[in-house]
Amino acid sequence: MDGPRPLESVGVTSKPDRWWDGAAIYQIYPRSFSDADGDGIGDLAGIASRLDHLAGADGALGVDAIWLSPIYPSPLHDFGYDISDYTDVAAEYGTLADLNELIAACHARGLRFLMDLVPCHTSIEHPWFMEARAGRDSPKRDWFIWADAGPGGGPPSNWEAAFGGSSWEWDEASGQYYLHSFYPEQPDLNWRNPAVAAAIGDVMRFWFARGVDGFRVDAIFAAIKDDRFRDNPPDRRPHAIPGLGGDAGQDPLWSLNRPEVHDVIRHLREVAEEFPGRVLVGEAYLPVEELAGYLGHGADDEFHLAFNFELLLTPWEHQHLTLAIERSEALHPPDTIPTYALSNHDQSRHATRWGSERARAAAFLLITLRGVAVLYAGEEIGMVDADPAILPDPPFDRAGRDGYRTPMQWDATPSGGFTTGTAWLPLVDPASRNVAGQASDPASLLSLYRRLLAVRRASSALRHGRHRSIFGVGPGVLAWLREADDERVLVLLNTGDGDGPCDLAEVNGGAGEIVVATTERAGTVNLDRIKLRPHEGIAIRI
Ligand code: GLC
Numbered sequence: 001m002d003g004p005r006p007l008e009s010v011g012v013t014s015k016p017d018r019w020w021d022g023a024a025i026y027q028i029y030p031r032s033f034s035d036a037d038g039d040g041i042g043d044l045a046g047i048a049s050r051l052d053h054l055a056g057a058d059g060a061l062g063v064d065a066i067w068l069s070p071i072y073p074s075p076l077h078d079f080g081y082d083i084s085d086y087t088d089v090a091a092e093y094g095t096l097a098d099l100n101e102l103i104a105a106c107h108a109r110g111l112r113f114l115m116d117l118v119p120c121h122t123s124i125e126h127p128w129f130m131e132a133r134a135g136r137d138s139p140k141r142d143w144f145i146w147a148d149a150g151p152g153g154g155p156p157s158n159w160e161a162a163f164g165g166s167s168w169e170w171d172e173a174s175g176q177y178y179l180h181s182f183y184p185e186q187p188d189l190n191w192r193n194p195a196v197a198a199a200i201g202d203v204m205r206f207w208f209a210r211g212v213d214g215f216r217v218d219a220i221f222a223a224i225k226d227d228r229f230r231d232n233p234p235d236r237r238p239h240a241i242p243g244l245g246g247d248a249g250q251d252p253l254w255s256l257n258r259p260e261v262h263d264v265i266r267h268l269r270e271v272a273e274e275f276p277g278r279v280l281v282g283e284a285y286l287p288v289e290e291l292a293g294y295l296g297h298g299a300d301d302e303f304h305l306a307f308n309f310e311l312l313l314t315p316w317e318h319q320h321l322t323l324a325i326e327r328s329e330a331l332h333p334p335d336t337i338p339t340y341a342l343s344n345h346d347q348s349r350h351a352t353r354w355g356s357e358r359a360r361a362a363a364f365l366l367i368t369l370r371g372v373a374v375l376y377a378g379e380e381i382g383m384v385d386a387d388p389a390i391l392p393d394p395p396f397d398r399a400g401r402d403g404y405r406t407p408m409q410w411d412a413t414p415s416g417g418f419t420t421g422t423a424w425l426p427l428v429d430p431a432s433r434n435v436a437g438q439a440s441d442p443a444s445l446l447s448l449y450r451r452l453l454a455v456r457r458a459s460s461a462l463r464h465g466r467h468r469s470i471f472g473v474g475p476g477v478l479a480w481l482r483e484a485d486d487e488r489v490l491v492l493l494n495t496g497d498g499d500g501p502c503d504l505a506e507v508n509g510g511a512g513e514i515v516v517a518t519t520e521r522a523g524t525v526n527l528d529r530i531k532l533r534p535h536e537g538i539a540i541r542i
Contacts, residue, residue, distance in 0.1 A: 017276070017277065018304075019064070019112065019277065019279075020064075020065070020214075020279045020304060020305060020337070020372055021337055021372075021463075021464055022337070022370075022371075022372065022456065022462075022463035022464050023063075023064035023065060023112075023372050023373075024062070024063040024064050024065075024367070024372075024373045024374075024375060024453055024456070025063065025064065025065045025066070025067050025114065025281075025372060025373070025374045025375070026054055026061070026063040026065070026066045026067070026374075026375050026377065027066075027067050027069065027341070027344060027345070027374055027375065027376045027377060028047060028066055028067070028068050028069065028377050029042075029069045029345045029376075029377060029405055030042050030043070030044070030047065030068055030069060030070075030071050030080075030093055031079065031080075031405070031424060031425075032377070032405050032406060032407045032408060032418070032424075032425065033046060033047055033050065033377055033407075033408050033418075034046030034047060034049060034050045034408060034410070034418060035407075035418055035419035035420075035421065035423075036048075036049055038419060038420040038421040039092065039419075039421055040419050040421040040422045040423050040424045041092050041093075041419075041424050042093075042407070042408075042418070043092065043093045043094050043098075044071065044089070044093050044094035044098040044099055044101075044102050045094060045098060047066075047068070047102060048098075048101065048102045048105050050410075051105055051106065051109060051111065053435060054066060054111060055106075055109050055110060055111040056108075056109025056110055056111065057109070059439060059450070060450075061375075061380060061446075061449060061450055061453060062450060062453040062454050062457060063111070063375065063453065064111070064112060065111060065112035065113065065114055065213065065214075066106065066111060066112075066113060066114065067114035067115070067116070067216050067281075067374070068113075068114070068115055068116065069081075069116050069345055070083060070115075070116045070118060071089050071090060071093045071094075071099070071115075072084075072085060072086060072088060072089065072090060073085040073088050073089075073090045073091075074090060074123055075123055075124075075125050075185070076396075077123070077124075077183050077185035077186070078182060078183050078185065078186055078397075079396065079397060079405075080116075081116075081118055081182070081186070081218060082121070082122070082123035082124070082125075082183065082185050082186045083118055083122055083123055083126065084122070084123040084125040084126045084127075085126070085127075086122075086200075086203040086206075087203060087206045087207075099210070100210060100211075103210065103211045103212065104211070107211065112213040112214070112279075113211070113212055113213050114212065114213055114214045114215060114216055114279070114281070115207055115212050115215055115216075116215065116216050116218055117200075117203070117204065117215035117216070117217045117218060117268075118218040118219075119189065119191075119200045119203075119217065119218070119220070119223065119264075119268070120181065120188060120189060120191075120218065120219050120220065120222045120223045121180065121181065121182060121186040121187055121188045121189060121219075121222075122186070122187060122189060123185060123186065124184075124185045124186075124187060128140050128143050128144075128189075128199075129143075129144060129187050132144045132146075132187075133171060133173070133174065133178075135173075135174055136174055136176070142190060142193050142195075143189060143190055143193055143195065143196055143199075144178055144179070144187050144188065144189060144190055145178060145179035145187075145188050145190050145225065146171075146174075146176045146177065146178050146179075147168070147176060147177050147179070147229060148175075148176055148177075149170075149176075149177065155167075155168035155177055156168060156177055156229045157229040157230065157231050157232070157254070157255075158231045158232055158250065159179075159225075159229075159231075159232055159250075159252070159254070159255040160232075160250055160252075161180060161181060161182060161183070161184075162181060162182050162219075162222075163182060163183055163398065163399045165184075167179055167180055167181055167255065168180075169184040169187075179225065181219070181222040181225075181255070181256075182219070182222075183398070188222070188225070191223045191224050191260075191264050192224070192227065192260075197264070197267050200268075201267065201268075201271045204268070204271045204272065205271065205274070205275075208271075208272070208274070208275040208278055209275075212278075213277065213278055213279065214272070214278045214279035214280060214281065214304075215272075215279075215280055215281070216281045216283060217268065217280055217281065217282050217283060217303070218283055219283055219284070220261065220264070220265065220282045220283060220284050220294070220303075221256050221257045221261060221284040221285070221286060222255075222256055223261050223264045224258045224260040224261045224263075224264060225254065225255050225256075225258060226254035226255065226258060229254070230254045231254070232250040232251055232252055232253050232254055232255060233250065233251050233253055234249065234250060234251065235249055235250050235251040236251065237251050240287075241285055241286065241287055241309065241310060241313055242285070242313065257284070257286060257290060261294075262293065262294075262297070262302060265282065265294060265302040265303055266301050266302060268280055268303075269301055269302055269303070279304045279305065280303045280304055280305070281303065281304070281305040281306065281307065281339060281372075282294050282302075282303040282305070282306035282307065283306075283307050284306060284307070285309055287310070287327075288308055288310060288327050288328055288331040288332065289327075289331050291306050291307075291308060291331075292331050292332060292333050292336075294306045295332070295333055295336040296333070296336075297333075298333065300335070305337060305339040305372055306339060307339050307340075307341060307374070308328050308332075308338050308339060308340060308371075309341070310324045310327060310328065311324045311325070311328070311340050311342070312340070312341055312342055312343070312344075312347060312350070313347075316353075316354040316355070316358055316362075316495065317495070318475075318476045318477075318478065318495045318496065321365075321478060321495060322469075322471075322478065325369065325469065325478070325480075326469060328340075328371075329370070329467050329469070337370070337371050337372055338369070338370065338371035338372070339371055339372040339374060340366055340369060340371055340372070340373060340374065341373075341374035341375075341376060342362055342365075342366055342376075342379065343376040343379050343404070344374075344376050344404075345376070345401065345404055345405050346401055346404070347404060348385050348403070348404060349376070349378070349379065349383060349384055349385050349404055350362050350379065351379065351382050351383065351384045352384045352385040356382055356384065357535060358535055359379075359382045359445055360445060360448055360518040360535065360537070361493060361494075361495065361518060361535040361536070361537055363379075363380075363445065363448055363449055363452060363518075364448075364452060364493055364516075364518050364537035364539075365478075365493060365537070367449075367452040367453060367456055367462075368452070368456070368462060368482070368489075368491045368493075368537070368539055369467070369480075370465065370466070370467040370482065375449075377408055378408055378409065380445065380446050380449040381409060381433045381434060381435055381438055381444075381445060381446050382433050382445045383406075383408075383409060383428065383433055384428060384429070384433075385403040385404055385428075386402065386403040386406045386425070386426065386428045387403075387428075388403060390426045390428075391403055391425070391426065392425070392426075396424075396425070402425055405425060406425045406426065406427055406428050407419070407423045407424075407425060407427050408435075409427060409428070409429070409430040409433055409434040409435065410430075410434060410435045410436060411430065411434050411435070411436040411437070412430055412431045412434050412436065412437055413430065414427070414430065415427065415430070416430030416434060417430075417434070417435075417436070443520070448518060451516050452516055455515050455516040455539070459482075459487060459489060459515065459541075460484035460485075460486055460487050461482040461483055461484040461487040461488055461489040461541075462482050462489055462515075462539065464484055465482035465483045465484040465487070465488075465489070466482070466483045466484075467480055467481070467482060468480060468481045468483065470490075470504075470506050470507065472503070473492070473502050473503055473504060474494075474500050474501050474502045474503060474532075475496065475500070476494055476495050476496025476498070476500055477492060477493065477494050477495070477496075477500045477502055477532060478491075478492070478493040478495060479491065479492050479493075479502070479504075481507075487541065488541070488542050489515060489539050489540065489541050489542070490504075490507060490512060490527075490539070490540045490541075490542050491537070491538075491539045491540075492530065492532060492537065492538050492539075492540070493532075493536075493537040494532035494533065494534060494535060494536050494537070495535075496534065496535075497534050497535070498534060499531055499532065499533065499534065500531065500532035500533070500534075500536070501530075501531045501532075502527075502530040502531065502532060504527045504528070504530065507527060507542065509526075509527050509528045510526075510527055510542070511524050511525065511526050511527065512524070512525055512527055512540035512541055512542040513525075513540065513541045514538055514539070514540055514541075515539050515540065515541050516538075516539050517536070517537065517538040517539070518535070518536055518537045518538070519533060519536050519538075521536075521538055525538075525540060527540070527542070
């Protein structure tokens with residue numbers, strides 16, 4: 001095997017089989033993290049130069065793993081989510097050798113390394129699609145989804161793509177339509193064809209053999225579509241959760257989340273099982289009751305983890321937050337672990353959506369809840385979305401996501417320490433929010449993230465413990481217990497703008513020791529007399 005060895009063989013002591021239980025994963029959008037060669041685009045060497053910020057150094061944030069959004073060769077119609085070669089690195093990010101070095105450097109400091117797997121579609125420039133497109137007799141034709149025009153001469157079905165418009169694109173040369181669930185430059189692979197499953201399995205093996213510790217699996221609910229291309233009905237779903245892009249007003253009944261998707265996931269899992277200690281994190285914008293099946297129907301044979309986006313998509317309001325947490329706890333199958341993110345490269349940053357004044361409370365929520373916490377680079381310093389007025393026109397991303405992808409702000413200089421050249425996207429406000437400025441300030445948001453993550457790592461209750469909600473503690477107050485065999489931690493969070501007096505009769509009063517708070521509060525507290533300040537969170541060992 002070439003490349004670095006996997007982490008479990010280099011002396012990391014945590015349970016190798018479920019190291020992700022209670023882990024914090026840090027999402028890096030590679031174009032925007034750190035640019036080592038001055039071309040204005042982030043790269044692998046840039047990431048390698050910033051690992052001290054993440055783990056294994058004094059003052060590091062203290063995450064367990066990093067996940068890189070795609071770094072593969074791509075014509076960038078969807079910024080790397082349109083892949084033209086699954087087993088190489090795009091030149092602008094570096095080389096396979098750089099990637100090997102980065103993986104080794106991560107492992108040397110106990111940091112796991114996850115990549116993005118995009119199994120549902122390729123780029124129109126992928127050789128598989130170019131071959132498929134060459135003609136109806138091409139041996140690769142059936143690797144993608146082709147159909148004749150519908151009876152009226154238009155598309156074969158009414159399916160709408162995630163970013164708007166029909167999911168069907170006419171291919172003049174071969175006189176058929178091909179299917180694309182996202183942009184037309186992202187033709188959907190045909191997962192009903194076993195050759196596709198075998199080829200993607202080999203892609204996974206290629207990276208696992210290089211020491212990659214797992215994959216975030218992109219848009220998996222789009223893997224399988226109805227084989228008869230039946231028309232989607234109008235949307236009357238009571239609990240639809242908005243995914244990406246516009247709302248087509250249709251229920252994607254026949255085009256997303258089909259029952260056969262579970263065969264696809266089981267296949268991915270089988271491949272992952274060939275390599276010990278690897279994790280698969282599914283991405284699917286689904287209500288938790290449907291997402292639950294992606295974690296296996298009673299058997300541990302599908303994803304290890306799957307993003308529950310309900311929390312991200314919830315307004316910052318006590319009842320909504322309560323519902324999101326309760327649904328997650330109630331509907332996750334036994335022995336599975338919820339996975340939460342509050343921001344990512346597709347969604348408005350939470351400091352913008354919920355407001356910067358709530359950034360500390362949001363960090364506290366994410367890191368004290370039971371589950372895997374996925375941080376999006378920049379949230380630890382409170383980065384906000386770019387004002388559309390400063391963004392390029394025309395935008396890079398047609399779906400309007402440039403504002404969530406601006407470069408990381410390392411220092412207060414105009415380029416934020418991100419690049420010595422001209423950044424590919426403008427920076428938002430490096431002078432007011434940056435790593436260097438917050439690193440030595442104990443009152444900063446960055447210091448709070450570090451404290452929260454350190455406390456969680458050291459606490460069996462916060463990292464692995466069970467969750468039990470306590471209701472009716474006080475207006476606007478969220479409360480729950482995290483319980484392990486050897487430790488109990490009471491978590492209180494005031495979601496409101498006013499004071500939050502707490503009635504903790506249910507917890508039987510007494511005193512407790514504050515293990516972490518969003519404020520400077522520390523020491524012992526009397527549980528009978530707690531009054532939270534606006535947006536304050538405190539975790540108390542009882
Ligand atoms: C995922 C990605 C998003 C991309 C889409 C299509 O949702 O996060 O950025 O556009 O899939 O690959």
